[in-house]
Amino acid sequence: MTAPHSRPGEVAVIGGGPAGLMAAEIAATAGHRVTIYERMPSPGRKLLMAGRGGLNLTHSEPLERFVARYAEAAPWVNPILEAFPPNALIAWCEALGQSTFIGSSGRVFPRAMKASPLLRAWLARLDALGVRLITRAHWTARDADGTLHFADGTTHRPDATILALGGASWPRLGADGSWATALPGVAIVPFRPANCGFAVAWSAPFCTRHAGTPLKRIALHHQGRTIRGEAMVTNAGLEGGAVYALSAPLRDAIARDGTTTLAIDLRPDLTEPELARRLAAPRGSASLSSHLKRHANLPPVAIGLLQEALHQGNNTALATLIKAVPVTLTAPFALDRAISTAGGVKLVEFDRHQMLTRHPGLFAAGEMLDWEAPTGGYLLTACLASGRAAGHGAVAWLASR
Numbered sequence: 001m002t003a004p005h006s007r008p009g010e011v012a013v014i015g016g017g018p019a020g021l022m023a024a025e026i027a028a029t030a031g032h033r034v035t036i037y038e039r040m041p042s043p044g045r046k047l048l049m050a051g052r053g054g055l056n057l058t059h060s061e062p063l064e065r066f067v068a069r070y071a072e073a074a075p076w077v078n079p080i081l082e083a084f085p086p087n088a089l090i091a092w093c094e095a096l097g098q099s100t101f102i103g104s105s106g107r108v109f110p111r112a113m114k115a116s117p118l119l120r121a122w123l124a125r126l127d128a129l130g131v132r133l134i135t136r137a138h139w140t141a142r143d144a145d146g147t148l149h150f151a152d153g154t155t156h157r158p159d160a161t162i163l164a165l166g167g168a169s170w171p172r173l174g175a176d177g178s179w180a181t182a183l184p185g186v187a188i189v190p191f192r193p194a195n196c197g198f199a200v201a202w203s204a205p206f207c208t209r210h211a212g213t214p215l216k217r218i219a220l221h222h223q224g225r226t227i228r229g230e231a232m233v234t235n236a237g238l239e240g241g242a243v244y245a246l247s248a249p250l251r252d253a254i255a256r257d258g259t260t261t262l263a264i265d266l267r268p269d270l271t272e273p274e275l276a277r278r279l280a281a282p283r284g285s286a287s288l289s290s291h292l293k294r295h296a297n298l299p300p301v302a303i304g305l306l307q308e309a310l311h312q313g314n315n316t317a318l319a320t321l322i323k324a325v326p327v328t329l330t331a332p333f334a335l336d337r338a339i340s341t342a343g344g345v346k347l348v349e350f351d352r353h354q355m356l357t358r359h360p361g362l363f364a365a366g367e368m369l370d371w372e373a374p375t376g377g378y379l380l381t382a383c384l385a386s387g388r389a390a391g392h393g394a395v396a397w398l399a400s401r
């Protein structure tokens, strides 16, 4: 809750992504003079990129299940999501003139299915609140007395600073993780790709024939977890929604064991005995591909995957193989292609107001913190909720001085 304050303070927000813009909105609404410093020529570039996929803002599932998506970070995210739950996010979005809808998967999107109208309305609101936005301002360091340094040699000494510098994926959009060296004494968990694809050593014929082809209506199994959905075969491996959903355990298994094996169910709607019954039909002079196509109704890319396994000497019965064709993943794709970043400022570095305990007056929010979540709106929701928490934290801290 915002504490009362007697005089307005100067609040610097560094980073003009969703977390920073939300922190700025809260501090300005409480009456403080807020300046956003953004290194790029314009703010919200990753938000705009997220809008290209429809802008999945949040999810409509019950809050308890929602919070569980953050795995080990659930205890940290729980209070900030209770203060700003998905329905509050939806109300906030609609107050900016962007009506929303719930898709068939329970995911929530703006009706516009893009981020630009939301960002435009939001920047106009911030402008009306008196928030200053300085672009091409690359923050490089903060002194113990709170003085901020920028790459062009300028300095500024606000009363409170909120960092919302993002993770390290898609660096061309502004967040490149270079801030990690600018926070001496703060424990930072190394950055790792999250919601990413994985390398697979496909054979040359498979690659030539199937790279760029989606695997639709499949189920992925990995170490006790199952995800239904789609994946995309690429030259380098596998990516897409179902793979992203398993990316944290896949990435961690590869880090631990060197490689990991994903089992792909190519016909999740059919049982193995049913497949075996269908495939028992006499093959005659038909090729294996024609037989699989005719009796298991498999597309060429799925047949290609089975042939990859058979060429590698796998002699499992065909029906069993269709239900769990093994694919060995050798490495996650590079961080700069990942949708989000795992790692960042350790959550134990904060108090309950998102203030770095070793740096009084310095707050942090968004993807730069050490949490991760699957796609489904969980990323933006936690960025906005933590930006809001950091904004309120700064307001309360200024009031207490």
Ligand SMILES: Cc1cc2nc3c(=O)[nH]c(=O)nc-3n(C[C@H](O)[C@H](O)[C@H](O)COP(=O)(O)OP(=O)(O)OC[C@H]3O[C@@H](n4cnc5c(N)ncnc54)[C@H](O)[C@@H]3O)c2cc1C
Binding pocket: 014, 015, 016, 017, 018, 019, 020, 037, 038, 039, 040, 043, 044, 045, 046, 047, 049, 050, 051, 053, 054, 055, 056, 057, 058, 137, 138, 139, 140, 164, 165, 166, 167, 169, 170, 173, 174, 175, 176, 179, 338, 339, 340, 365, 366, 367, 368, 376, 377, 378, 379, 380, 381, 383
């Ligand atoms: C392709 C793609 C699709 C996505 N789709 C979705 C989706 O549908 N739903 C969802 O929930 N999430 C989605 N995300 C993730 C989501 O966009 C991010 O999690 C979110 O933008 C992170 O917000 P943030 O404010 O923490 O960081 P960012 O949005 O990265 O903003 C950080 C800002 O800080 C600035 N900055 C960094 N360093 C400095 C510095 N030293 N000085 C000054 N400024 C600096 C950067 O330029 C940047 O503008 C997607 C991401 C990608 C890449």
